[in-house]
Amino acid sequence: MPDPSSTLGASHLECTRCGRHFESERLHGTSTCCGMPLYARYDLETIRGRFRPEALKGRAPDLWRFAEVLPVRDPAFRLTLGEGATPLLDSPRLADALGVERLWIKDEGQNPTASFKARGLALAVARAWELGAETVALPSAGNAGSATAAYAAAAGLRAHVVVPADTPRPILQEIEALGAELELVDGLITDAAARVAEGVREHGWFDLSTLREPYRVEGKKTMGYELFEQLGGRLPDAIIYPTGGGTGLVGMWKAFDEMQRLGWIGNERPRMISVQAAECAPIVRAWEAGHETAEPWQNARTYASGLRVPRAIGDFLILRALRESGGAALAVTDDEMREAVRLIGRTTGVFAAPEGGATAAALRRLREQNVVRADEEVVLFITGSGLKYIG
Numbered sequence: 001m002p003d004p005s006s007t008l009g010a011s012h013l014e015c016t017r018c019g020r021h022f023e024s025e026r027l028h029g030t031s032t033c034c035g036m037p038l039y040a041r042y043d044l045e046t047i048r049g050r051f052r053p054e055a056l057k058g059r060a061p062d063l064w065r066f067a068e069v070l071p072v073r074d075p076a077f078r079l080t081l082g083e084g085a086t087p088l089l090d091s092p093r094l095a096d097a098l099g100v101e102r103l104w105i106k107d108e109g110q111n112p113t114a115s116f117k118a119r120g121l122a123l124a125v126a127r128a129w130e131l132g133a134e135t136v137a138l139p140s141a142g143n144a145g146s147a148t149a150a151y152a153a154a155a156g157l158r159a160h161v162v163v164p165a166d167t168p169r170p171i172l173q174e175i176e177a178l179g180a181e182l183e184l185v186d187g188l189i190t191d192a193a194a195r196v197a198e199g200v201r202e203h204g205w206f207d208l209s210t211l212r213e214p215y216r217v218e219g220k221k222t223m224g225y226e227l228f229e230q231l232g233g234r235l236p237d238a239i240i241y242p243t244g245g246g247t248g249l250v251g252m253w254k255a256f257d258e259m260q261r262l263g264w265i266g267n268e269r270p271r272m273i274s275v276q277a278a279e280c281a282p283i284v285r286a287w288e289a290g291h292e293t294a295e296p297w298q299n300a301r302t303y304a305s306g307l308r309v310p311r312a313i314g315d316f317l318i319l320r321a322l323r324e325s326g327g328a329a330l331a332v333t334d335d336e337m338r339e340a341v342r343l344i345g346r347t348t349g350v351f352a353a354p355e356g357g358a359t360a361a362a363l364r365r366l367r368e369q370n371v372v373r374a375d376e377e378v379v380l381f382i383t384g385s386g387l388k389y390i391g
Contacts, residue, residue: 009073010040013214016317024071027131029212030313037211037314039254040071040218044261053264056229061085063119063222069258070123071218077130079154081112083122084222088230088379093347098360099367102377104236106223107350109385113146113174115353116220116383120247121147123219124208129155137205139163139192141244141305142171143384148208149178160205162192167305168389188300189309210245211314220248224255227379228264235270237376238327240362242355242383243274243283244309246318253321270379272327273372274318275362277302277334280310283318287329292316303334304354306383328371336361341386353389356382 013022015031016039022028024040031038051068059065063084072078087107095103108116121144128136137160138148145161152159159180163172164187175182185191199205207213228235235256241249249272259265276284279301286294297310312318322329332340334354341357344350352360359380366372 008067008075010071011043012041013038014041016314025131027128027133027206028214029207037217037317038214040214042069042258044069044258048262051262053229053233063122063219066222066225069225070222071215072123072126072130074130077126079122079126079129079151081118081122081150081154083111083118083219085226086110088227089348089350091348094344094360097343097347098363099374100363100372100378101375103363104377104379105344105348105350105356106227106379106381108223108381108383109350109353109356113143113150114385114388115143115147116223116248116381117143117147118150119219119222120144120216120251121151121208121219124213124216125151125155125157127215128206128208128213129157133206134158135160135203135205136208137161137196137199138208139189139196140167141189141308142167143306143388144210145180145182146171146174146178149175149180153179160196160199162195164188164192164305170388170390171305190296190311210247210312211317217247217251217254220251221255221258223248223381224252225259227252228259235265235268236379238271238273238372238378239381240273240275240359240366240378241381242304242307242358243276243312243318243329244306244355245312246274246283246314248381248383249274250314250317250321253317253325269325272321272325273362273366274322274327274329275358276329276331277304277307277337277358278331279334280308281331282310283312283315284329284331286315286319287322292319294319304337304358306353306355307358328366330362330365332358332361332365340364344382345386350382351386352382353384353386355384356380
């Protein structure tokens with residue numbers, strides 16, 4: 001085991017509900033006090049003087065360029081398949097079509113396994129490997145399963161992936177090709193989660209489910225650091241993000257807090273805007289009702305597999321980020337997503353998965369309602385490639 005006194009790695013873990021601290025150098029799931037997600041915390045005051053934006057110059061173009069604020073202590077465990085450093089594309093024709101002055105798309109489909117899930121699973125698998133796990137498991141709507149299979153293979157770990165039976169066929173073939181043990185269940189990701197929980201109890205698998213371990217969010221937060229770097233040391237006015245489990249949204253919100261503590265930014269923040277599917281919108285319903293948590297959505301349906309998440313354990317973190325940022329939440333239909341995928345394609349040359357299409361559909365609605373002004377700078381997150389839905 002690497003020396004815990006190393007300057008790399010987290011100083012401790014913290015319960016996101018009550019703030020209780022936990023030892024970082026052993027495997028954890030959720031907090032034992034509240035059963036809530038744990039966040040990795042760092043000694044930011046110590047590294048503040050040497051970890052400046054200019055320190056990134058010349059570093060490798062992957063997410064490990066932010067190693068000072070990532071949890072892996074020993075560089076030997078820094079798994080990489082080339083994740084991170086995805087393009088931030090200026091999209092003037094899409095901006096004109098949607099009625100904003102400056103619009104960027106962050107194309108996460110160019111990650112390994114063609115989705116943003118590579119970021120989170122690179123960190124989660126690397127840290128589980130570093131802390132001694134031999135077998136990992138997770139339920140997935142699809143893309144997280146592919147990423148888990150890939151990084152477990154790279155680390156030499158066994159992986160169990162459980163997904164709904166109607167997951168797009170290309171994703172199932174990818175998971176199998178990457179060596180994971182794949183199981184299909186009738187139902188939704190919540191049904192897959194019940195099967196994984198059973199395997200955790202019976203076989204000792206380490207559970208990599210969304211926000212049920214502390215480190216997937218650490219990989220996702222690198223999207224926030226990258227935005228700052230790619231925009232030349234500033235943040236946009238608004239970020240529109242497709243929200244299933246919400247790890248990417250809360251991860252970026254965590255990154256912005258760290259960046260302020262490091263002295264990179266002041267108290268400015270983008271408005272965080274969550275978009276969900278009309279027939280699976282628990283966060284939107286809770287937002288509109290003014291609730292702090294979201295009730296599970298019954299009979300969830302949408303062709304966007306990543307948005308078919310009827311319950312998110314991090315619901316309170318998502319809603320907190322929306323409110324603290326002055327953001328919003330809204331839902332779009334499957335037909336609106338399909339139309340927006342075609343709009344993105346013909347104006348930018350990027351083939352987006354429907355989850356990414358949802359962000360453009362949402363921006364159209366936000367402009368109509370004047371929630372986003374014409375003179376604002378907006379970033380849409382294209383979280384995966386449309387090729388994952390072919391077949």
